[in-house]
Amino acid sequence: MTKSRILGRRATTFGILGALVAASAGVAHADETVKIGEVAPLTGPASYLGKDTENGARLAVEEINEKGLVVGGKKVTLVLDTQDDAGDPRQATQVAQKLVDDKVAAIVGHMNSGTTIPASRIYSDAGIVQVSPSATNPAYTQQGFKTAYRVVATDAQQGPALADYARRTLKVRTVAIVDDATAYGQGLANEFEKRAKADGLSVVSHDATNDKATDFRAILTKIKGAHPDVIMYGGLDATGGPFAKQARQLGMAQKILAGDGLCADDLSKLAGDAADDVICSVAGSPLEKMPKGPGFMRRYEKRFGTHPVLNSPFAYDAVYVIAEAMKRAGSTAPDKILAAMPATNYEGVLGQTQFDSKGDLVHGTISLYKYVGGKQTLLDYVKN
Structure with missing residues (x-):
């Protein structure tokens, strides 16, 4: 046998052995494309929140792909399958079924409790993990679905935090409650009411409107006659902003307590000067107080040319939680x-993410804000 043949055979043998060693060491040897579903309202009055949610998930997917994700020895490329549920429960179930048919590996979404809850049954039936970045209604994880998770605190924490603040800090004795009849708004208002009564506050009224309402003068006139010390509003800023504005126009000086649906930097665009009458909560730490919040903010602003709004860091960590799983x-x-x-x-932007047996966070945080000159200002934050 010639020397060149011997060297060629040795090279082939070493090549085969090298490939086997590389495979056994877990080196990525094949490519796989995996879809992650992401759902939020990209149309309608909450579309700016939905886009922020999508941006957070997209930033995580792009970072993970750039770093390289290896799963079971295969190089995996993530693809974000983004869908619009318009904040509508019926459209949410249609989108959920579409994502199941698209064979996504997991879901980040939905944004609203009113869309997350009906969609959750479809994901449960399909055996697909659903991680909501923002649905706060306790009912979402109380259905017994093993697929349901969230990376945000719940209204069972948010409502009581608002009620406790009203009693301990504002020193109020009476409260009027209004909700928008959605799963989110009504759920938050109910949790607030339970704690308010337990705290010894008198609930003078509890009225319902809807999430498409524009005129609140009838409800507000009724509330004005009852002279409550404070008003609690359960709903989103699209209705809560005009609600606060019309209350001020009627000469009502009460503070308006609200949840994360109203707690946005640009509330003043909807409420005008009445934004300064609002005290609101967010089911999570302030971004600047999050362990890796400042770094996330810089990357987000560089990628999208705008500031994070509300849900983006939660959607971002939700993608990473799925990738780690x-x-x-x-x-x-x-x-x-x-x-x-x-x-x-998982230790991410939000801090430490661990889940209890229902899929809720083991450690949740509620932040409280006020508005000064239309600018959001941190009051306090409470960890459970």
Whole structure:
């Protein structure tokens, strides 16, 4: 045998051995494209919040792909399958079924409690993990679905935080409550009312409007006659802003307590000067107080040319939680991801993310804000 043949055979043998060693060492040797579903209202009055949510998820996907994701020895490329549910429960279920048919590996969404809850049954039936970045109604994770998770605190924490603030800091004795009859607004208002009564506050009225309303003068006139010390509004800023504005136009000086649906930097665009009458809560830490918040803000602003609004850091961490579950499972199969989710212990922008047996955060945070000259200002934040 010639020397060149011997060297060629040795090179082939070493090449085969090298490939086997590389495979056994877990080096990525094949490409796989995996879809992550993301759902938020991209049309309608809450579309700016929905776009912020999408941006957070997109930033995470792009970063993960740039760093390189290896799952079970395969190089995985994530693709964000973004859908618009318009904040409508019926459209949410249609979108959910579409994502199941698209064979997504997991879901980040939905944004609203009123869309997250009806969609959750479809994901549960399909065995696909759903991580909501913003749905705060406790009912979402109380249905017994093993697929339901969230990376945000709940109204069972948010409502009481508002009620406690009213009693301890504002020193009020009476309160009027209004909600927009959605799963989010009504759920938050109900949790507030339970704690308010437990705190010894008198609830003089509890009225319902809807999430498309524009004229609140009839309800406000009724409330004005009852002379409550404070008003609690459960709903989003699209209605809550005009509600506060019309209250001031009627000469009402009461503070308006609200949840994260109203707690946005640009509330003054909807409420005008009446934004200064609002005290609101956010089911999470202030971005500047999040362990990795400042870095996230810089990356977000560089990528999208605008400031984070509200939900983007939560959607961002939700994607990373799913990616970490894939790595622990060594698989991108939905059932394997689902099996790995309870062991989540992820340190991200939000801080430490761990889930209890229902899929809620083990450690939740509520932040309280006021407005000064239309600018959001942190009052306090409370961890459970």
